[in-house]
Amino acid sequence: HGTSKINDKGHLEIGGCDATWLAQTHGTPLYVMDEELIRRRCREFVGAFRASGLQFQVAYASKAFCTMAMCRIVEEEGMSLDVVSDGELHTALLAGFPAERIHFHGNNKTPQEIEMALDAGIGCFVVDNFIELHMLNAIAGEKRKKAKMLYRITPGVEAHTHEFISTGQTDSKFGFDLQNGSAYRAVEEAMHLDHVELLGIHSHIGSQIFEVEGFRMAAEKVAQFAVKVREELKLTFKVINLGGGFGIRYVEGDTPLPVSDYVGAIVQAVKSEFGRQGFPVPEIWIEPGRSIVGDAGTTLYTVGTYKDIPGVRKYVAVDGGMTDNPRPALYEAQYEAMLANRATEPAEEVVSIAGKCCESGDMLIWDVSLPKVNSGDVLAVACTGAYNYAMASNYNRIRKPAVVFVQDGKADVVVQRESFDNIIGNDVIPERLKQVT
Numbered sequence: 474h475g476t477s478k479i480n481d482k483g484h485l486e487i488g489g490c491d492a493t494w495l496a497q498t499h500g501t502p503l504y505v506m507d508e509e510l511i512r513r514r515c516r517e518f519v520g521a522f523r524a525s526g527l528q529f530q531v532a533y534a535s536k537a538f539c540t541m542a543m544c545r546i547v548e549e550e551g552m553s554l555d556v557v558s559d560g561e562l563h564t565a566l567l568a569g570f571p572a573e574r575i576h577f578h579g580n581n582k583t584p585q586e587i588e589m590a591l592d593a594g595i596g597c598f599v600v601d602n603f604i605e606l607h608m609l610n611a612i613a614g615e616k617r618k619k620a621k622m623l624y625r626i627t628p629g630v631e632a633h634t635h636e637f638i639s640t641g642q643t644d645s646k647f648g649f650d651l652q653n654g655s656a657y658r659a660v661e662e663a664m665h666l667d668h669v670e671l672l673g674i675h676s677h678i679g680s681q682i683f684e685v686e687g688f689r690m691a692a693e694k695v696a697q698f699a700v701k702v703r704e705e706l707k708l709t710f711k712v713i714n715l716g717g718g719f720g721i722r723y724v725e726g727d728t729p730l731p732v733s734d735y736v737g738a739i740v741q742a743v744k745s746e747f748g749r750q751g752f753p754v755p756e757i758w759i760e761p762g763r764s765i766v767g768d769a770g771t772t773l774y775t776v777g778t779y780k781d782i783p784g785v786r787k788y789v790a791v792d793g794g795m796t797d798n799p800r801p802a803l804y805e806a807q808y809e810a811m812l813a814n815r816a817t818e819p820a821e822e823v824v825s826i827a828g829k830c831c832e833s834g835d836m837l838i839w840d841v842s843l844p845k846v847n848s849g850d851v852l853a854v855a856c857t858g859a860y861n862y863a864m865a866s867n868y869n870r871i872r873k874p875a876v877v878f879v880q881d882g883k884a885d886v887v888v889q890r891e892s893f894d895n896i897i898g899n900d901v902i903p904e905r906l907k908q909v910t
């Protein structure tokens with residue numbers, strides 16, 4: 474997919490760059506991001522909304538992959554940006570991302586984060602609970618500002634995805650419940666406060682979702698709520714944010730729809746629900762993360778050792794693992810892989826790909842068919858653009874890999890490989906422990 478292909482040397486090529494050359498030049502493990510594919514996905518979302526003729530904002534959920542270069546791309550593509558921490562906000566601001574296009578999410582924003590965001594002049598807070606509401610109102614008051622906000626509500630829709638990444642159900646740490654009346658009380662309360670302006674509501678039902686049904690149901694619930702609020706409280710929501718969660722294809726058997734189908738279904742659902750209620754169609758906002766960057770990413774590893782247990786399994790170990798991709802260990806996520814340096818050779822054996830961390834759970838792929846693998850081969854794992862670099866750790870004091878953006882035969886480093894200095898940079902040896910005996 475994307476700009477990937479197999480070149481005349483029989484090597485994997487991404488963005489016009491030979492993957493074995495990338496591995497040699499930049500070392501492994503290496504995150505390779507296909508810039509053209511990221512931009513294509515951005516344009517698919519924006520284009521589909523433009524076609525609808527409605528007012529909209531597509532906010533890239535930066536949690537999926539947040540670096541300054543990525544913020545630049547999102548800015549150039551004219552989209553908005555969703556951040557969930559002071560770290561993501563700082564990254565965006567430093568990259569010159571326009572503050573008014575930033576939305577701040579999170580179920581436990583600190584007073585410092587709220588202050589930082591207000592000072593920067595961000596576009597919108599997505600308020601999660603009453604404590605945050607009053608904190609936001611108070612801090613905005615001190616600064617003589619009026620904070621624009623949405624409410625995050627849980628619509629009571631269960632998305633069919635892994636339970637750890639499904640968020641729309643009532644039993645969730647996020648947001649105000651629609652069914653038990655807390656969302657309604659929250660709207661009443663915001664209307665009495667001087668330093669917040671309630672623009673509308675937000676719902677996010679989960680991640681890696683394939684069917685449009687969940688989005689349709691969420692739109693329906695949200696529309697019904699909007700009508701009730703308008704009739705009883707005389708407040709009209711200007712914005713409906715239906716979150717992110719659009720699935721991508723990691724392995725055969727994953728069946729995502731084209732981006733335009735998700736957008737089309739959402740627009741249709743909002744139009745028909747609000748139309749049915751005789752209600753003006755509000756501005757629609759969404760927040761895709763994974764579907765913008767997921768399939769644009771490929772991780773390159775070098776094969777090191779292997780262990781063949783006759784009749785049981787062959788473990789092939791690479792120079793990364795759960796530190797650069799914790800998703801298999803966390804969510805039993807599945808990935809496809811190939812040998813980048815022998816891309817045309819037929820599969821000869823079924824092996825399992827292990828990482829180099831000191832624990833058995835550090836596996837990247839169970840059972841993948843590959844040509845007979847040798848030490849030194851370059852293994853390419855596909856679809857690692859979302860929630861890989863973003864969730865990478867320094868477990869075992871392993872240094873985080875570099876990230877390169879490839880495009881038209883050029884590779885630009887957008888995150889440098891961590892150094893040993895980065896690893897020990899924050900360590901302090903107290904005086905009393907300094908003496909080496």
Ligand code: LLP
Pocket residue numbers: 534536537555578638677679680681716717718719760761762763764800804859860
């Ligand atoms: N909006 C909100 C409020 C969210 O909580 C999320 C993701 C998104 C948007 C973006 O969802 P996406 O389009 O990327 O599915 N670490 C997990 C995924 C966690 C998703 C958290 N929230 C994983 O690796 O699968």
